[in-house]
Amino acid sequence: MKHFLLILIIIAQASLFCLGQENTESxxxxxxxxxxxxxxxxxxxxxxxxxxxxxxxxxxxxxxxxxxxxxxxxxxxxxxxxxxxxxxxxxxxxxxxxxxxxxxxxxxxxxxxxxxxxxxPEKGADFYTIKDVPHGALSSKYYYSEYTKSWRRLFVYTPPGYDKNISEKYPVVYIQHGGGEDETGWAVQGKTDIILDNLIAEGKARPLIVVIANGNVTAPGGGFGGYSSKGMAPFKEEMTKNIVPFIDANYRSLADADNRAICGLSMGGGQSFYVGLESPEFFGSVGVFSTGLFGGIRTSGSGFDAEKEIPGLLSESDKFNKNLDLFYISCGEQDMRIEHTKKAVKTMRENGLEVEFNSFPGDHEWQVWRKSLHDFASRVFQ
The missing domain is CATH 2.60.40.10 (Immunoglobulins)
Structure with missing residues (x-):
């Protein structure tokens, strides 16, 4: 009986030890x-x-x-x-x-x-971790919008050395958030400044400026018009006539299309698709991350028609190839948009349009979008 009690005590102590280990590991x-x-x-x-x-x-x-x-x-x-x-x-x-x-x-x-x-945490993924490298600055700025007749906020990332190299000018990436988010998305959840600091330190990206604007722009008295050129017109007005001029007037930007890129996630990917491809005089590079434009969220309709959405995109692909330094598309591999995105990319390529495509493990979430930015930033302006 004594031996039996001793065994029970040892088992109990071992159990407590294991529980302690489990708590310690969390x-x-x-x-x-x-x-x-x-x-x-x-x-x-x-x-x-x-x-x-x-x-x-x-x-x-x-x-x-x-x-x-x-x-x-x-x-x-x-x-x-x-x-x-x-x-x-x-x-x-x-x-x-x-x-x-x-x-x-x-x-x-x-x-x-x-x-x-x-x-x-993702094991082995440290590209969005703060490291002992030169750091840029992320600043909150207000500008007055003549379109919305209101003060609006955006965030601006300037690369390491921006305040010292006062004669140097930089290319600019304009990056947009998704639906239900605002300009804080890429500044906080997206860890844009950390990703760029690390890429620049590794020599994998050019020193550049990143502008994170609020994409929630509607026509006076209207709402979000959906994935169409008309639906994106208010944002296009805000971007081309207010945001870009504000940046060029207040920062040492290289103010030409070859040195401007626009990209974004989900809704922001749709905005980048329309505004970027319709405005070659403003943007020479376009990035589209996890957009529902190609399908996967639509419940009706005949599907995505690239030629209808952007006239000439397929029939005059050479013209777009000439104007674009980079046309990039990405999506999460578990995102319900992935197969529709792959199909759209395949059709574009079959019609001669040059498209860089990548996919990453994950659904419709920030880890995929961080990796998309990391990949896009390492390709743009090269």
Whole structure:
């Protein structure tokens, strides 16, 4: 009997030791507010969420999938999720049916509102990690829009040495966010400045200026017109008649099409497609990341017709090839847009249009878009 009790004690102690190891291996998410222990990411990339809500009747985590949380006798609710895909994911606490931000997480503008998010690390991916390299500057600027008759904000990245090399001028990339986001997207979630700092330090990208504007521009009294030349006309007006002139007047930019590029994700990819291809006098390079323009989000219609959307794109592809230094398209490999995007690229190439295409593991999310920017920036202006 004594031996049996001794075995039970040893097993119990071993179990506690293993539990201690498991807790030690989990780490607070980098997207947590300062001092917050949870959410915690485990080695298999599952996430432990905890929240104190003693008066709540039901608490869930909405991380693309709803997870029911369980409550202990202290009123603390907890759950461990399935392993998550690396990247940046918005999420919500759902307390008695109401979606709210997690007070333990930083909040980000996405999904059309301020929301919590969690950064799931990707092993071996350090291109968006701060390193001991020369750093540029990311500044918030206001300009007056004659189109919207209002003050609007944008962010401007200037490369390392910009303030010292006062005689040097730089090419400019104009980069656009997706639907439900604003100009903070590429500045915060996208880690644009860190990606460019690292690329420039490695000699993989030219020193350049990046402009992150608010793409939520509508015609007076109207809404977003959808994926069409007409629907994108308000943004085109804002970009070509307000944003580009503001940058050229206030920064040492190389003010010609060969040294201007426009790119963007999702809605911003659609904006870049229309505005970039319709404005060769402004932009010599165009990047389209994960757009729904080609299909994958449309529920009706006959599909994407490149020639109809941009007259001459297929029938006069030589003209576009001459005007474009780079036409780049990318998409996530698990994105529902991927097959439609591949089909569109194939058709363009079959008609002689020069298109650079790449895909990355992931769905419709920031890790794919960070990699798209990294890839695009290493190709543009070369």
């Amino acid at each position: 780490t607070p998410a980098t997207s947590n507010v300062a001092g917050a222990e949870y959410p915690k990411i485990q080695t298999d990339l599952s996430v432990i969420f905890r929240v104190k809500a003693p008066d709540a009747k039901k608490v869930q985590i909405d991380l693309g999938k709803l997870y029911d949380m369980t409550k202990d006798d202290q009123g603390v609710w907890s759950v461990t999720t399935d392993p998550q895909v690396p990247g940046f994911h918005y999420y919500s606490l759902v307390i008695d049916g109401i979606k709210v931000a997690d007070p333990a997480s930083e909040s980000f503008y996405g999904m059309g509102r301020m929301a919590s998010a969690i950064e799931i």
